[in-house]
Amino acid sequence: MKTLLPLLCILCASAVNPAFGGEALAPAGVLAHMHRVADWQLDNMPPTADKYTGDPASMPRIAKAHPTRLDWTFAAYYAGHLALAGLSPRSADYLDTFAKLGREENWRLPFRGTRYHADDHAIGQCYLEYALRAHDSAAVGPTQEFFDFLLANPPKNPDALAHDISTKSRQFLEKWSWCDALFMAPPSLARLYEYTGDIRYLDYMNDRWWHTTAYLYDKDEHLYYRDSRYFEKREANGQKVFWGRGNGWVLGGLARILQSMPAAYPDRPRYEQLFRDMCGRFLALQGADGLWRASLLDPASYPAPETSSTGFAAYAFAWGVNAGLLDRAAYWPATLKAWRGLLSHVTPEGKVGSCQPIGADPRKITEDDTDVYGPGAFLLAGAEIYKALLLEQNPHGILSVQNPTGIHRRWSTVEVSAARLRELTGTDNPADILVFDALTPLLRDTQTWQTDAGPALLFQATIPPNDTRRFILVRKPAGFQGPQPVPLAHARFAPDRHDDYIWENDRVAHRVYGPALVKKEGTDTNGIDVFVKSTPALVMDDFYKRGDYHRDHGKGYDPYAVGQSRGLGAPAFRAAGAGAPWHSPGNYATHRPIADGPIRATFELTYPPVTIPAAGAATITFTETRRFTLDAGSHFTRLDSTIAVTPVGASFEIAPALARNDWPGRKKHAPKPALADTPDTAAQPAASDENWLADWQPNKGENDATGLAVWFPADTAMKPVEGHWLLPAIPVPADAGTATWSATWYIGATWSKSWHPTLESWRQTVTDFIKTTETPLRLGTEK
Numbered sequence: 210m211k212t213l214l215p216l217l218c219i220l221c222a223s224a225v226n227p228a229f230g231g232e233a234l235a236p237a238g239v240l241a242h243m244h245r246v247a248d249w250q251l252d253n254m255p256p257t258a259d260k261y262t263g264d265p266a267s268m269p270r271i272a273k274a275h276p277t278r279l280d281w282t283f284a285a286y287y288a289g290h291l292a293l294a295g296l297s298p299r300s301a302d303y304l305d306t307f308a309k310l311g312r313e314e315n316w317r318l319p320f321r322g323t324r325y326h327a328d329d330h331a332i333g334q335c336y337l338e339y340a341l342r343a344h345d346s347a348a349v350g351p352t353q354e355f356f357d358f359l360l361a362n363p364p365k366n367p368d369a370l371a372h373d374i375s376t377k378s379r380q381f382l383e384k385w386s387w388c389d390a391l392f393m394a395p396p397s398l399a400r401l402y403e404y405t406g407d408i409r410y411l412d413y414m415n416d417r418w419w420h421t422t423a424y425l426y427d428k429d430e431h432l433y434y435r436d437s438r439y440f441e442k443r444e445a446n447g448q449k450v451f452w453g454r455g456n457g458w459v460l461g462g463l464a465r466i467l468q469s470m471p472a473a474y475p476d477r478p479r480y481e482q483l484f485r486d487m488c489g490r491f492l493a494l495q496g497a498d499g500l501w502r503a504s505l506l507d508p509a510s511y512p513a514p515e516t517s518s519t520g521f522a523a524y525a526f527a528w529g530v531n532a533g534l535l536d537r538a539a540y541w542p543a544t545l546k547a548w549r550g551l552l553s554h555v556t557p558e559g560k561v562g563s564c565q566p567i568g569a570d571p572r573k574i575t576e577d578d579t580d581v582y583g584p585g586a587f588l589l590a591g592a593e594i595y596k597a598l599l600l601e602q603n604p605h606g607i608l609s610v611q612n613p614t615g616i617h618r619r620w621s622t623v624e625v626s627a628a629r630l631r632e633l634t635g636t637d638n639p640a641d642i643l644v645f646d647a648l649t650p651l652l653r654d655t656q657t658w659q660t661d662a663g664p665a666l667l668f669q670a671t672i673p674p675n676d677t678r679r680f681i682l683v684r685k686p687a688g689f690q691g692p693q694p695v696p697l698a699h700a701r702f703a704p705d706r707h708d709d710y711i712w713e714n715d716r717v718a719h720r721v722y723g724p725a726l727v728k729k730e731g732t733d734t735n736g737i738d739v740f741v742k743s744t745p746a747l748v749m750d751d752f753y754k755r756g757d758y759h760r761d762h763g764k765g766y767d768p769y770a771v772g773q774s775r776g777l778g779a780p781a782f783r784a785a786g787a788g789a790p791w792h793s794p795g796n797y798a799t800h801r802p803i804a805d806g807p808i809r810a811t812f813e814l815t816y817p818p819v820t821i822p823a824a825g826a827a828t829i830t831f832t833e834t835r836r837f838t839l840d841a842g843s844h845f846t847r848l849d850s851t852i853a854v855t856p857v858g859a860s861f862e863i864a865p866a867l868a869r870n871d872w873p874g875r876k877k878h879a880p881k882p883a884l885a886d887t888p889d890t891a892a893q894p895a896a897s898d899e900n901w902l903a904d905w906q907p908n909k910g911e912n913d914a915t916g917l918a919v920w921f922p923a924d925t926a927m928k929p930v931e932g933h934w935l936l937p938a939i940p941v942p943a944d945a946g947t948a949t950w951s952a953t954w955y956i957g958a959t960w961s962k963s964w965h966p967t968l969e970s971w972r973q974t975v976t977d978f979i980k981t982t983e984t985p986l987r988l989g990t991e992k
Contacts, residue, residue: 249559289588300692406617457521499550520586527593606633620842736776741960778956872932
């Protein structure tokens with residue numbers, strides 16, 4: 210377990226200025242200030258030129274300064290807004306506010322005549338951060354398309370010409386030629402790497418970063434010129450011109466790219482050293498009141514405090530302390546001093562004043578000046594300070610999570626045993642644990658999970674190929690209220706639809722049929738149905754309420770016909786011996802809910818006994834209990850089947866089945882309890898290997914297709930039978946002492962209109978899933 214800062218240090222800092230009330234030293238006090246600032250800003254967003262409908266000649270000056278609500282000024286605010294959403298008990302409201310903006314704007318990046326303009330890239334980092342949190346892939350597409358163009362068409366102008374902002378050719382826009390750009394574009398590229406695992410985005414960012422740094426960074430002062438126009442300019446006191454907010458942008462950009470960059474990335478040490486050097490210079494330049502000025506080296510000429518540069522500096526300091534990159538004894542008091550200074554410029558309503566208006570160099574400031582990036586920096590700083598205080602006051606430890614494969618693992622479920630929880634935090638109760646990213650202030654959604662060895666904690670992590678990410682597990686303080694979990698997995702008994710049992714996550718949905726449906730329409734099968742989705746939102750309850758779910762109304766639909774078939778992955782049984790027919794039970798008989806999200810949905814169904822003929826006049830009776838488990842972020846449901854057999858020790862075979870698209874039995878409801886063992890070698894699945902198969906089945910009249918997959922971790926090969934493929938058949942030998950048997954397999958589904966446009970992409974996902982399941986994440990403990 211770890212404790213961070215002695216409380217005495219904080220108490221001494223708080224005594225310096227009465228404006229820094231004692232409540233601000235508690236996480237709840239910091240959060241209250243953040244709520245106040247965010248709520249005021251959301252109620253007082255500046256008008257934008259693209260929404261102005263009046264006479265252009267009369268357009269307000271502030272609207273002219275903000276072309277669109279997607280521009281860089283708003284992006285800086287929403288970076289802080291999303292940091293707050295990762296901590297606040299009102300997280301759902303804050304996430305919904307941002308999602309509404311993104312959907313109304315179709316998740317686009319602004320465009321001002323060239324794709325290279327870094328300011329237009331800034332909102333992308335917010336889209337990607339939201340997508341990683343909410344599992345919303347729709348938020349990624351336009352940003353990824355934008356940067357794919359840049360990768361395919363890199364700037365070709367010579368650096369000296371392209372970086373010179375004083376030229377009238379505007380070629381400088383093709384490079385990051387002003388220091389603010391290092392907050393705008395690089396974090397978006399780093400977040401895109403984190404989302405995709407594609408190192409090309411990080412390499413492009415890395416190349417451009419160091420070109421800009423070689424041009425604008427002053428190695429003696431450890432500060433950046435705003436752009437080339439300031440190389441020869443001097444302040445009134447003869448010092449070089451280094452703009453406070455401009456260098457604040459760089460510090461914020463450094464922190465945000467280091468959050469996503471792998472620990473083993475070759476140039477990471479250079480970024481860390483640059484970060485330390487700049488923070489060291491900022492520390493020496495901090496004012497006695499805790500704030501920085503618009504001019505870093507000539508504060509006497511610009512004596513008014515400036516809150517946007519202070520917000521970014523406080524954010525960088527707090528982040529560096531939390532990340533272990535800055536010496537806590539030196540930087541934590543300075544962080545609190547800056548926070549104290551910031552609070553003295555926040556009105557009771559929540560307006561952050563003394564924020565320099567849009568510009569490129571030091572300017573005069575009034576207490577009334579504000580803009581959206583100022584509150585954004587305040588919220589970023591507050592989130593890191595909140596995290597630091599929570600860690601300081603509660604036992605915690607670090608869990609490392611390693612991805613030992615070359616496959617990007619987005620939204621992988623991490624399961625932490627009670628014993629490891631006790632080692633890290635002193636408690637083995639998962640409900641008493643919070644999980645922070647080590648390098649961000651995001652509190653991860655968690656779930657308590659019951660294993661055979663006792664309770665465990667679930668959370669999800671995105672781990673790039675061959676990377677290790679660290680998470681801080683913290684014992685939850687009494688009365689703690691954290692962010693609301695994003696519901697991404699759900700399962701329930703559905704008496705409102707003839708006793709169906711339904712389950713879904715952010716990628717796919719399924720159902721199986723219950724006893725009432727036999728009476729309603731005669732359908733009596735253990736077949737598994739498939740619903741396809743184009744939204745991460747949970748839709749099945751709404752589908753059932755509306756009733757019309759066999760057509761797509763914008764979120765997905767049920768294109769799959771089960772009929773007499775086993776559908777997707779339901780098992781079939783037969784007595785041992787070639788040529789025997791394959792039998793299955795009908796609709797399930799009883800159900801037992803186990804877990805209902807937000808990360809994992811699990812339930813068990815027991816099927817009615819099935820008696821089938823065996824050798825001679827003998828019979829075998831099977832009674833199956835099957836557990837279904839679906840995790841958020843996955844296309845695959847795990848099926849754990851336990852089969853009670855009489856007579857005890859009877860020899861039989863079990864195999865999961867996948868119904869072929871062309872089998873007439875899928876269009877009939879009358880039960881067909883047995884499938885003939887009559888191979889049709891002409892019919893083959895779209896893709897298969899020894900123990901898995903994937904199929905790509907067109908959906909009638911909708912110009913789309915459903916991707917399906919079954920994986921049975923066993924050694925025997927797939928075989929076709931009547932209307933189905935069985936994969937594979939596992940012979941269970943006679944054993945006089947065994948009355949129950951168990952088997953595990955996986956089923957998966959996707960949709961061509963959402964997650965996988967082609968069979969090839971679906972096949973890759975299937976094989977990646979098999980490899981990552983066979984090579985689990987590796988957990989470690991750091992003292």
